[in-house]
Amino acid sequence: MIEISGVYKRFGANSVLNGVSAHVSPGEVVCLIGPSGSGKSTLLRCINGLEAYDAGSITVLGKHVDATGKEINALRRQVGMVFQRFNLFPHRTVLENVMEGPIHVNREKPAIARQAAVTLLDKVGLSTKLNAYPKQLSGGQQQRVAIARSLAMSPKVMLFDEPTSALDPELVGEVLTVMRSLANDGMTMVVVTHEMQFAKEVADRVWFLHGGSIVEEGSAPEVLNAPREPRTREFLRRVLGPGSVRDTASAEAPPDGARGLRDIRLDDPSTCIPGRTSGRTI
Numbered sequence: 001m002i003e004i005s006g007v008y009k010r011f012g013a014n015s016v017l018n019g020v021s022a023h024v025s026p027g028e029v030v031c032l033i034g035p036s037g038s039g040k041s042t043l044l045r046c047i048n049g050l051e052a053y054d055a056g057s058i059t060v061l062g063k064h065v066d067a068t069g070k071e072i073n074a075l076r077r078q079v080g081m082v083f084q085r086f087n088l089f090p091h092r093t094v095l096e097n098v099m100e101g102p103i104h105v106n107r108e109k110p111a112i113a114r115q116a117a118v119t120l121l122d123k124v125g126l127s128t129k130l131n132a133y134p135k136q137l138s139g140g141q142q143q144r145v146a147i148a149r150s151l152a153m154s155p156k157v158m159l160f161d162e163p164t165s166a167l168d169p170e171l172v173g174e175v176l177t178v179m180r181s182l183a184n185d186g187m188t189m190v191v192v193t194h195e196m197q198f199a200k201e202v203a204d205r206v207w208f209l210h211g212g213s214i215v216e217e218g219s220a221p222e223v224l225n226a227p228r229e230p231r232t233r234e235f236l237r238r239v240l241g242p243g244s245v246r247d248t249a250s251a252e253a254p255p256d257g258a259r260g261l262r263d264i265r266l267d268d269p270s271t272c273i274p275g276r277t278s279g280r281t282i
């Protein structure tokens, strides 16, 4: 569904992506983790053609991604993107925000766009807010509108760039719940996140990006519980706290008193605190 092969990108003298190769299969959820400045946002932006890359190739649904080409708008309609900041139209209601793209970009009939928007807003738990304006909503509600707005274009792939990082901690869960249900519905997703519990629970695979290269990738338990790379271990220790990551892939469980990801339980919120990193730039 997404094929990335030997992609390089530099900004002036700054080499931001250094030969990234990876793929995403249909229905797969990939969580992209890594330190600030490692190139996560740039990689996502290259995937949907918001940023041109210098070398290598990216294809989405078999089509070459060329940010300057004629077909880029058609491709972007297939690839939804949700950012840290929601950028809703402030003078339009929630319903109007979600109907906007289908009517003006896809030329759908207003009655049909409206029906679809109502259904989507119900899906993200906002059926009582159809006529509210963005400023009347919490950050979590606004982000759920942004997700519904993106889904209204019927994308085949959804890219999320730290969708919960700007939210107050108590609002993170409602957005993750919507994303989890999207994943359960079979949506293909690439999610940049520092929410490690979410990654562990939802991701089919995790990519760890460091210095513009994917230095480790594997299943969520492999990468998050038993990382092979010292750079992955160091990053996870910083995010999750000391004692959270085993020293080697074959090492025993964390020492007494330390809590590994394995021990974090969603049904016991107190155990989620070590993974709570929202709002903090790593």
Ligand SMILES: Nc1ncnc2c1ncn2[C@@H]1O[C@H](COP(=O)(O)OP(=O)(O)O)[C@@H](O)[C@H]1O
Residues within 6 Å of the ligand: 011, 014, 016, 034, 035, 036, 037, 038, 039, 040, 041, 042, 043
């Ligand atoms: N438009 C840009 N112009 C110049 N430098 C940029 C631009 N976008 C990103 N960068 C640089 O690229 C590097 C990677 O940025 P980014 O992809 O945003 O990393 P991340 O999302 O992992 O924090 C950083 O050094 C950043 O300063």
Ligand SMILES: [Mg+2]
Residues within 6 Å of the ligand: 040, 041, 042, 161
């Ligand atoms: Mg970023």
